[in-house]
Amino acid sequence: MIKQIDHIKKDKGFRIWDLAVYAAILVVIAAIFCAVFFTRDTSSLEGVQIYLKNDLVFDISFDKDSYNIYSNAVSVEEETSSAITLRITSGSAYNVVQIDLDTPSVSVTEANCRSKDCVYTSAITDNNGIIYCSPHGLKIIPTDYELKDDGIIIVG
Helix, strand or coil: CHHHHHHHHHCCCCCHHHHHHHHHHHHHHHHHHHHHHCCCCCCECCEEEEEECCEEEEEEECCCCEEEECCCCEEEEEECCCEEEEEEEECCEEEEEEEECCCCEEEEEEECCCCCHHHHCCCECECCCCEEECCCCEEEEECCCCCHHHCCCCCC
């Protein structure tokens, strides 16, 4: 018993292989951090597309100062020289989308779903990010955004 206690006292807290494993984990974490934060597409926002249940219902090009409405589900509530406010409806569900033409940026300002995740999502200001409302099947993406195999599937 005393021999075991002496052995434990002489034992170092970390062995070389322990340190190697910890170093490898730190390298992997640093690589993931760099991949996420340094490879973002932060080029200026040229336009956005709005989908409702996987159907394109609206798009806007900030370069050309023009927009297209492809569905009766989209109505323009207010339009000024600096902003456009849209109401997108599907049955009793609705989302209000604010498009700032000066910045350019897009955000959802109001929704009647329970969680309101889309309202709390930060505005799209560059080509890296989307706004998604899963209860209503609303998806707002930059025109130049690359979806790998359309990773968001809307059922319903």
